[in-house]
Amino acid sequence: MPRPRTSETRQRILDAALELFLEQGVQQTSLRQIADRLGLTKPALYYHFSSREDLLNSLLQPLVADIDSVLAEDEHGTTSDPRDLLGRYFDVSYRHHALTTLMLHDLPTLNELGYIDQVLTWRRRLVAVLAGPNAGVAERARAIVALGGLADCLVLLDDVPEHELRAAALDAACAALGSTSGSAAEEQPR
Amino acid sequence: MPRPRTSETRQRILDAALELFLEQGVQQTSLRQIADRLGLTKPALYYHFSSREDLLNSLLQPLVADIDSVLAEDEHGTTSDPRDLLGRYFDVSYRHHALTTLMLHDLPTLNELGYIDQVLTWRRRLVAVLAGPNAGVAERARAIVALGGLADCLVLLDDVPEHELRAAALDAACAALGSTSGSAAEEQPR
DNA sequence: GTCTATAATAGGATAGAC
DNA sequence: GTCTATCCTATTATAGAC
Known part of the structure; x- marks a missing residue:
C-alpha cells in the first residue's frame, strides 16, 4: 500500500497529545510526557513537528x-x-x-x-x-x-x-x- | 483606622494577579510578572502567600x-x-x-x-x-x-x-x- | 516587609551518532 | 526515524541581609 500522507508515528503523536491535553490541559502537558506515553524521546517529536506550537496547530x-x-x-x-x-x-x-x-x-x-x-x-x-x-x-x-x-x-x-x-x-x-x-x-x- | 484584615499589599497582589490571569491565562503568568507589575520582587510575594497555589486559592x-x-x-x-x-x-x-x-x-x-x-x-x-x-x-x-x-x-x-x-x-x-x-x-x- | 543572591528543577530546542 | 547528550532559559522557592 502507498505511503500515507500523514505518517503513522506522526498521527500517534497527535493522538497521544490530544489525550494528555484533555486529561490535564495543554499548558500542563510537556513534550516529555507526550514522548513518554509513546515510548519515544523528545528529539523524536522534533523530527515530526518543528516545534511545540506546530504540534498544537496541526x-x-x-x-x-x-x-x-x-x-x-x-x-x-x-x-x-x-x-x-x-x-x-x-x-x-x-x-x-x-x-x-x-x-x-x-x-x-x-x-x-x-x-x-x-x-x-x-x-x-x-x-x-x-x-x-x-x-x-x-x-x-x-x-x-x-x-x-x-x-x-x-x-x-x-x-x-x-x-x-x-x-x-x-x-x-x-x-x-x-x-x-x-x-x-x-x-x-x- | 484599624489594621485591615487583608493587608493593602496583599490585596494589590491579588488584583494584579487577576488582571494578568485574565490577560494571558493563569499558567502563562509567572510570579515574576506579577511582582514586576507592582514594582516588587518575587520574594516579597512569598511573604504574603506561602506558594503560587496559595495565591490562586486566595x-x-x-x-x-x-x-x-x-x-x-x-x-x-x-x-x-x-x-x-x-x-x-x-x-x-x-x-x-x-x-x-x-x-x-x-x-x-x-x-x-x-x-x-x-x-x-x-x-x-x-x-x-x-x-x-x-x-x-x-x-x-x-x-x-x-x-x-x-x-x-x-x-x-x-x-x-x-x-x-x-x-x-x-x-x-x-x-x-x-x-x-x-x-x-x-x-x-x- | 522588602531586598540580593542563589539553589533546584524543568521546560523547549538542537547537534550529531546510529 | 530515533537515540544520547547538552544548551539555554525560565520557573518556583528559600536563605539571609537590611
Whole structure:
C-alpha cells in the first residue's frame, strides 16, 4: 500500500497529545510526557513537528477548517431555517468533539496560539447569521445562549447517544432562540 | 483606622494577579510578572502567600464561598420560581464577573487546583434544582443551555449595562428552560 | 516587609551518532 | 526515524541581609 500522507508515528503523536491535553490541559502537558506515553524521546517529536506550537496547530487544523467551511456555506445560503443551521453547527462540533472540548476549555492556550480572533469571529458570524447583523441586545443574548448551550450539551451530556443528544440539545437551543420551529416533534400552530 | 484584615499589599497582589490571569491565562503568568507589575520582587510575594497555589486559592475563595451559599439557600427553599433562581445565579456571577470569566475560561487550571469537582458539583446541583433530580435528557439539556447561556452572556456581552444585560440574559435562559414565565415584559397568554 | 543572591528543577530546542 | 547528550532559559522557592 502507498505511503500515507500523514505518517503513522506522526498521527500517534497527535493522538497521544490530544489525550494528555484533555486529561490535564495543554499548558500542563510537556513534550516529555507526550514522548513518554509513546515510548519515544523528545528529539523524536522534533523530527515530526518543528516545534511545540506546530504540534498544537496541526492538532487544531481539522476542526478549524471544518467550522470555517460550514460557516462560509451558511453565510452564502439565501435564508436558512435556524434549526438546520444549529444542526450543522452541532454536527461539525460533534464530529470533532474531543477538539471542541479542548478549544472550549482552554481559552488561554487558544489565545497564545493566535486562535482567539478566529473563535470570536466564529461566534460573531454565527450570531449574525442567527439573529441578523443589526440585532439588538435581546436577540444577541438569545443567539449566544443557543450557541453556548449547544456546545455545553455536547461536553456535559457525553454519555447520551448522539441521536438523542442532538434532538434534546437542538430543542433547547431553538427554544432559547424563540424560533417558531421549536421542535420537529411538537410543532403547534398559533 | 484599624489594621485591615487583608493587608493593602496583599490585596494589590491579588488584583494584579487577576488582571494578568485574565490577560494571558493563569499558567502563562509567572510570579515574576506579577511582582514586576507592582514594582516588587518575587520574594516579597512569598511573604504574603506561602506558594503560587496559595495565591490562586486566595483569589478564587470569595467566588467559591458566594456560589456555595446561594446554592445552599436554593436547595433548602420550598419551591422557587426558575427565573428567580437564575436571577440569583446571574447576580452572584456578575458580582464576581472577573473571577467568573477566569473560572469559565481556564478549566485546566481549576483541575490542577482541585476545583473541578467543585464546579461539576455546582452544575449538577443547579441542574437538579432547575429540572428536578430525576429529569430526563430533554429537561437536563434545557437546564444546561439556560445555565451555560447565562454565563456566556455575562462574558460576551460585557459592554451592555448590567440592568439591560440581566433582563436579556434571563429572558433567553428562561425561554431555553421552557419556563412559563418567559419574560416579565412580554407575557402573552395562549 | 522588602531586598540580593542563589539553589533546584524543568521546560523547549538542537547537534550529531546510529 | 530515533537515540544520547547538552544548551539555554525560565520557573518556583528559600536563605539571609537590611
